[in-house]
Amino acid sequence: MRVHTRSDLEKLSAEGIAALYPSRLKISVGMATCGLATGADGVYHALRDEAAARGLDLALVAVGCIGYCQQEPLVDVRMPDRGRVLYARMTPERARALIAALAQGALPAEGALAAIRENGDGSEPAKDLPPLEELPFYAHQHKVILRNSGLIAPTRLEEYAAREGYQGLARALALPPQAVVDEVSRSGLRGRGGGGFPTGRKWQICRDAPGAPKYIICNGDEGDPGAYMDRTVLESDPYSVIEGMVIGGYAIGASEGYIYVRDEYPLAVERVTQAVARAEDAGLLGADILGSGFDFSVRVVRGAGAFVCGEETALIASIEGGMGEPRPKPPYPATSGLWGQPTVINNVKTWASVSAILARGADWYAGLGVEGNTGTVVFSLVGKVANTGLVEVPLGLTLREMIEDIGGGGPDGKAVKAVQTGGPSGGCLPARLFHLPIDYETLTEAGSIMGSGGMVVMDEETCMVDVARYFLNFTMDESCGKCTPCREGTRAMHTILSRIVAGEGTPEDLALLEEVAVWVKGAALCGLGQTVPNPVLSTLRYFRDEYEAHVHERRCPAGVCRALIRLAIRPDLCTGCGICQRECPAGAIRGEKREPHVIDPELCTRCRLCHDACPEGAIEIVR
Amino acid sequence: MIELTVNGNPIAVPEGTPLLEAVRAAGVELPTLCYHEGLAPYGACRLCMVLVASPHRELVASCVYPVEEGLAVETDAPEAVTARRLALEFLLSRCPQSAVIRELAAGEGVTASRFGAPPPEKADELCMLCGLCVRVCREAIGANAISFIGRGGERRVGAPFDVQSDACIGCGACAEVCPTGAIWIEDRGHQRILHNWNTTVELHPCPACGRFFAPEPTAFLKEVLPETAELWGMCPECLRQRAARQWIEQDVVKPT
Numbered sequence: 001m002r003v004h005t006r007s008d009l010e011k012l013s014a015e016g017i018a019a020l021y022p023s024r025l026k027i028s029v030g031m032a033t034c035g036l037a038t039g040a041d042g043v044y045h046a047l048r049d050e051a052a053a054r055g056l057d058l059a060l061v062a063v064g065c066i067g068y069c070q071q072e073p074l075v076d077v078r079m080p081d082r083g084r085v086l087y088a089r090m091t092p093e094r095a096r097a098l099i100a101a102l103a104q105g106a107l108p109a110e111g112a113l114a115a116i117r118e119n120g121d122g123s124e125p126a127k128d129l130p131p132l133e134e135l136p137f138y139a140h141q142h143k144v145i146l147r148n149s150g151l152i153a154p155t156r157l158e159e160y161a162a163r164e165g166y167q168g169l170a171r172a173l174a175l176p177p178q179a180v181v182d183e184v185s186r187s188g189l190r191g192r193g194g195g196g197f198p199t200g201r202k203w204q205i206c207r208d209a210p211g212a213p214k215y216i217i218c219n220g221d222e223g224d225p226g227a228y229m230d231r232t233v234l235e236s237d238p239y240s241v242i243e244g245m246v247i248g249g250y251a252i253g254a255s256e257g258y259i260y261v262r263d264e265y266p267l268a269v270e271r272v273t274q275a276v277a278r279a280e281d282a283g284l285l286g287a288d289i290l291g292s293g294f295d296f297s298v299r300v301v302r303g304a305g306a307f308v309c310g311e312e313t314a315l316i317a318s319i320e321g322g323m324g325e326p327r328p329k330p331p332y333p334a335t336s337g338l339w340g341q342p343t344v345i346n347n348v349k350t351w352a353s354v355s356a357i358l359a360r361g362a363d364w365y366a367g368l369g370v371e372g373n374t375g376t377v378v379f380s381l382v383g384k385v386a387n388t389g390l391v392e393v394p395l396g397l398t399l400r401e402m403i404e405d406i407g408g409g410g411p412d413g414k415a416v417k418a419v420q421t422g423g424p425s426g427g428c429l430p431a432r433l434f435h436l437p438i439d440y441e442t443l444t445e446a447g448s449i450m451g452s453g454g455m456v457v458m459d460e461e462t463c464m465v466d467v468a469r470y471f472l473n474f475t476m477d478e479s480c481g482k483c484t485p486c487r488e489g490t491r492a493m494h495t496i497l498s499r500i501v502a503g504e505g506t507p508e509d510l511a512l513l514e515e516v517a518v519w520v521k522g523a524a525l526c527g528l529g530q531t532v533p534n535p536v537l538s539t540l541r542y543f544r545d546e547y548e549a550h551v552h553e554r555r556c557p558a559g560v561c562r563a564l565i566r567l568a569i570r571p572d573l574c575t576g577c578g579i580c581q582r583e584c585p586a587g588a589i590r591g592e593k594r595e596p597h598v599i600d601p602e603l604c605t606r607c608r609l610c611h612d613a614c615p616e617g618a619i620e621i622v623r
Numbered sequence: 624m625i626e627l628t629v630n631g632n633p634i635a636v637p638e639g640t641p642l643l644e645a646v647r648a649a650g651v652e653l654p655t656l657c658y659h660e661g662l663a664p665y666g667a668c669r670l671c672m673v674l675v676a677s678p679h680r681e682l683v684a685s686c687v688y689p690v691e692e693g694l695a696v697e698t699d700a701p702e703a704v705t706a707r708r709l710a711l712e713f714l715l716s717r718c719p720q721s722a723v724i725r726e727l728a729a730g731e732g733v734t735a736s737r738f739g740a741p742p743p744e745k746a747d748e749l750c751m752l753c754g755l756c757v758r759v760c761r762e763a764i765g766a767n768a769i770s771f772i773g774r775g776g777e778r779r780v781g782a783p784f785d786v787q788s789d790a791c792i793g794c795g796a797c798a799e800v801c802p803t804g805a806i807w808i809e810d811r812g813h814q815r816i817l818h819n820w821n822t823t824v825e826l827h828p829c830p831a832c833g834r835f836f837a838p839e840p841t842a843f844l845k846e847v848l849p850e851t852a853e854l855w856g857m858c859p860e861c862l863r864q865r866a867a868r869q870w871i872e873q874d875v876v877k878p879t
Contacts (some may be wrong), residue, residue: 016850306774323771328666328687481752481778484669488713491776494739512737516709522682523706525668 016162021120046092064236066150168358188374193347224423227454244351307478325621326526370396423452425531463560486529573618629778758796793824829858
């Protein structure tokens, strides 16, 4: 249907409510990339086939990411008037059993993770299950950017409309453009790509800049290892981003927008492309949107796989068909961006926040988070932490609340040693700083960055020198090579770090490493180069003792660096079961059955497979 | 005019001037390799780093920093000197055979590099990736025959797929602007060989002396710039001789 007036929007929303809360059984499967990676596709088909075989009438829906990665695949079952339950770690077999139980009219207890209160019909949630929002993983969370993620079918416009979708745009179009900019300024929203520049101020600069046409760009070139916030938003709720861009276009006076998505995100590309087409069909993109006389169109551009294209000037060069290389600023894109025209470029999460801010008002948003750091931020909580997943919290939450409460601390009770925020160019903060609040200034002051939202937790078995080397290896490969500091300096830092983890470092190496890191940070051309040294500088600052152990004592305290450890079997614990012998890919373990085994240090590659496999814990890492 | 100070000395320059030019106008020399007044500033070599001490303290590449009213620039601030020295030390490690880089480095007090020597197959490397060749070919010539290939440490300059370029007109501007002499162009008989780009272009013979001198792909210039038709029609040496003869005939100069 065409949506041209407010009453059309209401009709669309009513359709959406009927789809979200049908009068028959509804099963939603979390089928963003995270779910698919753990087998959600098989679960979906098992549910469908089993229901068909049993003649069970149901609405089976593929939704986006439900957020709790640790518990994937997740299945959300809603039975009218009987409640709504979230099932975890679903398998095709368990899916068939679930359908069998549902065919009997019961919401089975097996595999149930939590009760979902929001049910659409006011029925009581299941009493014997904890409500979802009271699970430790969800307790601190507040979903704004991810407000629809996992709750709607991502490309169904009516379901988006049913959850306040396009209310923000309708409101914005009734205001003068300057009032929209003011609203965003008042909300306190700052760029969620990591820079933290006040969004309203950026819009104002662009609005005031001479020149036409102006452009809107959505930066969806998320490339940090272990980060998947933007991917999830684009896969799970593309309209929230598109709506935000239309609002931005109206505010600054642009009628064309680009969504730049990395091509390694095929599902995100597909869903965004579908959503753009659907919004065009409905008249929510194109000419005379909602009868306002305002025109706006969106094009999807696929990135070609360069990390540096997440940097705004490199991204713009890439859209223009050039090589993805940053250029010096100023001029900033707000005055001279795409094709040299004034351009607002914001991150996926920023755009998704904009649509919510316009729908609910700046005051509501400014009430979230803390003074100067308002609103919410999404992190992908990964690494050595019990609960991994996509987490959205108000700014100002402490790192400890994030890691201990939401994340549940280290896996298997191991102590958490550090956390890295902000992707490969973020810094590593030690556990003694976990009292710090998560906000732009605090993280920067502590030597890290907010970044786009990667949060990698490290436990006592992580070597911080090795971590620094790992990230430098990534940024060395991803440096575009344009400026001398980033190209040559990053490689030099990697060489020095490789020397240190190989046990060949010297005390002079530490000084040289620091000298180069400080230089690259100060002299590199773009934001990538200027932050590349963060993992080095922060680990030198907080974990210098580990560096010194490597250099002075030829010892890796975490027992990670292969050149500095040795594996040995304790004869008093070894039962001679032979598991280690079978696991060892190097054939380095010998021993008679039921006799203590031994490791040949000449053949051993220190891969530690035996250590991880030994049921007796008899294999020790000699540091 | 924009007024600023360089090492405490006031200077006024037109708006839009790169800070580098203002510093030079103030009589302070800074090393550069990727800067060329005929091309858009690029900011890649990071040799021209200076400290902007006020209004906000910031280390900047002066070639890409537009002058602002009231800037206080310090070229000898320790962080600026260190930044220039480290850049030169790294370039010295990349191109130890480059006399130009050795000289610039020595000018900043850098005579050896702590960052090792290039691998044997790159021992004679002269290219330090300033991009002047790529930019002159694109911005000034409009041929777009060469570009950067690869990224990070793999970055280099070449023609697409390293095969004979159809876009190259053999003008040689790339070699002309190259600050380190990394581009080898050779005229051999009726051909000009652009070794770095694996490209060979045919040369046009001088109708007077028969010497091959002008790349055939530049013939279009006769139509685009009719005033150059004469230059293209005869080699520079024959043009010179003809002019000399004319001057003698017209009594402009007398043979001695």
